[in-house]
Amino acid sequence: MQRAVGKLALRVASDGRYGARLADLREQGSFRSIFPRPSGNSLDAVLLNTAGGVTGGDQFSIHADVEAGASLSLTTQAAERIYAAIGEEAGLVRNRATVAPEACLHWLPQETILFEGCNLDRRLDVDLAEGAGALILEPLVFGRGASGESIRNGALRDRVQITRVGSPIYLDGIQMSGDLTEQLDRSVIGGGARAMASLIYVGTDAEARLDPLRGLLPDTGGASMTRSDVLVMRLLAIDSYALRQTLLPILKLLTDDSIPKNWRL
Template sequence: MFPRIKTTSLEAVLINTAGGITGGDDMRITAGVGAGAALTLTTQTAERAYHAQPGEVGQLQTKLNVAAGSHVNWLPQETILFQSCALSRHLDVELAPDATALLVEPLVFGRLAMGETVTQGRFHDRIVLRRNGTELYRDAMRFDGDMQAQLDRPHVAAGARALVSVIYVAPDARGQLAPLRAMLPPQAGASVIGDDLLLLRILAADAYELRRSLIPILNRLTQNCPPQNRLTQGTLPRCWMI
């Protein structure tokens, strides 16, 4: 869907008509941003990784190509992992030398308010960011077996059940570091690689607490995009607010 927004950028809402991903599913998303353009991609609601049969792994692959002088906001809502899920997820982003980007990947391990736990499952995740063919950033995450026990380890997540990775690529990345660190909760960190690549990760008890920390940060970063690429009044897509 393409909501009407009061900017020159395009907003697209991805819809999974199956309602989630289970073993054997293979979903691929490819998007390109033309020279000098701006695109915001989000999802209608949280993605869900459901129970999979033994030996079956769901696949979710996203490829974004961002041309010269353009900007992309990759702002999917949370991916919720359910008991006995099996999901392999890849995000590959190719930037032109002067392109900019804001990339977000929220993740929830069961819905705490519903009493859900994930004591058995598989989740493999990879994020790769390139500029003009040269790799700038690679991050990988792997959970197999009892995810809850792994998350409870003090040097993994110390009991957190939700996390998010944020990647911001723009000339003002270094200038954003101090203000964003002041906004972070205790279980979070931010750093800058080079002059224009800002990385941030937040851990939270559940999805609600994660959003409480994340939304003000995303509002700040979308407001600091070039004027022609900003979201309306610096706010997130409407589906994030429901």
Template sequence: MTSLAQIDSSQANPVQPRAVGELLLSAKQARGRSVLDGLRCSGAMKALFPRGSDRLEAIMINSSGGLTGGDRITVRATAGPGTHLTLTTQAAERAYRAKDGWARVDTRLEVQDNARLFWLPQEMILYRGSALQRTLRIDLAAQAQLLMVEPVLFGRAAMGETLDSARIHDRIEIWRAGRPLYHDAMRLEGDLAAQLARPAVAPGCAAMASVVFVAPEVETHLAAVRALLPDTGGVSLLRPDLLAVRLLARDGFDLRRSLLPVLDRLSGETLPTSWRL
């Protein structure tokens, strides 16, 4: 295991970045619709905006084709008062073998009063030898709503790959009105396949997803979501307005087969088209 001190030391002498990208965007209300208020893309990060609904949907694209040691990706997005903003990705993201250094992805999202944010990136696929550090912080106003999913695939089962060497440090923080609401962290290094195979971790599984739903009506979805999950999934009502789902699966195909009905239910059948391709 790598200590925090070692991580800080490596940051003092970073490797030359292979790709750097930044995406900054915000949404506002205009004539009863959620529309783009501000946008800035730089480096490897781009965004597309499908039309045809009252919500604003942004498809995030990393034009570098994946992540490897030294890469830096930053995303900042704000859903203004009363807006509905959906953020997704064009396809699954890939964390490739890192010769040295870490790939770092830092995401900060703000959801203002009476706004809704759907954070719906597709899978992050970890390749053998990858090294990924991700942070996701979401700040909710008192009356804001959120649907968040973070799926991860540990290796490429279809390619016969065993993830016997990889590193991932992943942290999710959700705050509401300046107070902590939900914190989750994952820290795995070395032979990830062997670690996941432990009986108390994820035996027989190489894919996982975390879902968080924050809204006044979450309790009405509890029984339905529970019925949709396989034996390797679970759902809990952590607060009267906070639903949390953790799902394990053998591979990416099985993960999607279980995850899509859950996301359809919680999103009100408004899952982005890119999830269907």
């Protein structure tokens, strides 16, 4: 069976008072990108997976390099779908970003939806320079509840690491296998949730944003400071719709109302 491969590398540079500009772009295989007309000083990038999803044996990677003084907002055209794998081979996703001094990265992909039989091995590594800022979001959906879907057999390995000048400031990992729906029904894991999101905000104003953010969270979410400039949020939701309805005002708050247009559709 033919496997899908997609690689994308982009470099964003400061364009002085006019904001950011695309300095380099390389696309290979099933990854494409489009750049909507900017609405502010940030370069907006929308990623497209022309393979239509990820299955076992597929390999995808993104490398984003944000140079000093530049800003990049990166999202996906639609939710990413992780389909049933044939055999035990996982779909591999390896993403990384480097953010230079006085630069900022908004990593805001839309939901990743897991389907019955999925096998996903994904990793995101972000390295920040001193004085760099970031907003990192990873939303996950376990089947489409409205269609009565469940995941009785699946595997997920998902890791996010954020470093500053090479030293870790955030490390998180999820590893689940087998009957994912049954595991999420357990009160100590998901309490019946079918969607979740992790969000990390790094910036000198992080602490000032904590209380306004908490005011937007339901009982199934929480936020705290892990460092003086690092805010971390966790959120559980009954389905993808409830997750998105909670995330939209949060993103509006943390992006100063510059949410990617794809999130508003």
